[in-house]
Amino acid sequence: MKYWLMKNEPEDYGIDDLKKDKTEHWDGIRNYQVRNMIRDDMSIGDMAFFYHSNCEIPGIYGLMTINSKAYPDHTAFDKKAKYYDIKSDKNKPAWLMVDVKYKRKLQKIITLKELKSKKELSEMRVVQKGNRLSITEVSKKDWEYILSLEKK
DNA sequence: GCCAACGTTGGC
DNA sequence: GCCAACGTTGGC
Numbered sequence: 001m002k003y004w005l006m007k008n009e010p011e012d013y014g015i016d017d018l019k020k021d022k023t024e025h026w027d028g029i030r031n032y033q034v035r036n037m038i039r040d041d042m043s044i045g046d047m048a049f050f051y052h053s054n055c056e057i058p059g060i061y062g063l064m065t066i067n068s069k070a071y072p073d074h075t076a077f078d079k080k081a082k083y084y085d086i087k088s089d090k091n092k093p094a095w096l097m098v099d100v101k102y103k104r105k106l107q108k109i110i111t112l113k114e115l116k117s118k119k120e121l122s123e124m125r126v127v128q129k130g131n132r133l134s135i136t137e138v139s140k141k142d143w144e145y146i147l148s149l150e151k152k
Numbered sequence: 153g154c155c156a157a158c159g160t161t162g163g164c
Numbered sequence: 165g166c167c168a169a170c171g172t173t174g175g176c
Binding site: 005032033129130131 | 158159
């Protein structure tokens with residue numbers, strides 16, 4: 001069982017949208033490192049933080065579970081879709097996605113600022129400069145520490 | 153809206 | 165296969 005942090009822009013799709021939808025496919029991954037990670041390392045039942053990026057208050061807003069294995073991202077075949085990719089062929093899909101299931105919103109937002117202020121989390125990928133991966137793995141230790149911050 | 157950091161592309 | 169140019173991400 002692994003833990004993840006998954007970024008999305010709330011203007012595009014945020015935690016409240018997932019709360020409403022209950023489950024949704026996490027499409028639009030167009031980075032090979034991230035694709036390989038969801039293909040090789042992610043499993044059904046893994047837990048993930050829903051992180052809001054590129055917004056007024058970047059940070060962790062909620063929890064979700066991974067609800068499927070990686071499967072072809074059909075938005076890559078759709079010429080009208082934002083993330084259409086001419087290189088992805090239906091017979092040989094270049095891009096994958098997983099389904100995520102809403103668990104709950106955090107009682108309070110754990111902001112990026114707060115994450116950065118904790119020396120315990122200095123190893124975490126999201127707090128490191130120049131990290132641009134939309135999905136990163138979170139260690140069990142960091143996962144539990146972050147959840148403990150919710151109670152403070 | 154700026155810009156640093158990083159990934160991708162493509163000429164050679 | 166190198167690397168400059170370009171595009172994207174995302175915090176600020």
